[in-house]
Amino acid sequence: MKRKRRNESYYQYRATCSIRREDGFEDIRNYELDTDILHKSLHFWNKSSHLKQCQDMLSALIFQEDDRVVKYGILQEKLVLVPRFTYEEEKKPPGKHIVLPKLLLAIEALILMIIQSRM
Known part of the structure; x- marks a missing residue:
């Protein structure tokens, strides 16, 4: 049977942030967030809006992770394509391959009826 290949690749948001807490401690952390941006839905005209949504998700994550955070800054960010493929078996509609055995x-x-009638 043939298998059909489906491309379900998506983008992952990766950022390096400088985080300052209220006690003066400053730290640099790397974050990787999975997004719902599929491989065909990211274009040059909507890339900035997708990045803004990812930045909002990142800020929510940072402030939820540690309540002592006062300030953060994004040092580097990018959207990285994560390849993911699935395979499905193609379902063929009933056709000639079923008619021939029935025929x-x-x-x-x-032939059996003819042979039995002659005996």
Whole structure:
């Protein structure tokens, strides 16, 4: 059977941030966030809006992760394509491959009837 290849690749948001807490401690962290941006839905005209949504998700994550964070800054960010493919078996509609065995069965039954009638 043939298998159909489906491309379900998506973009992952990767950012390097400088985080400052209220006690003066400053830290640099790397974040990787999976997004729902599919491979065909990212274009040059909507890339900035997708980046803005990812930045909002990142800020929510940073402030939820540690409540002592006062300030953060994004040092580097990018959208990275993560390849993911799935394979499905192609389902063929009933066609010639089912008609031929039925036709052969009917011919065999007809031949058996002719042989039995001559005996």
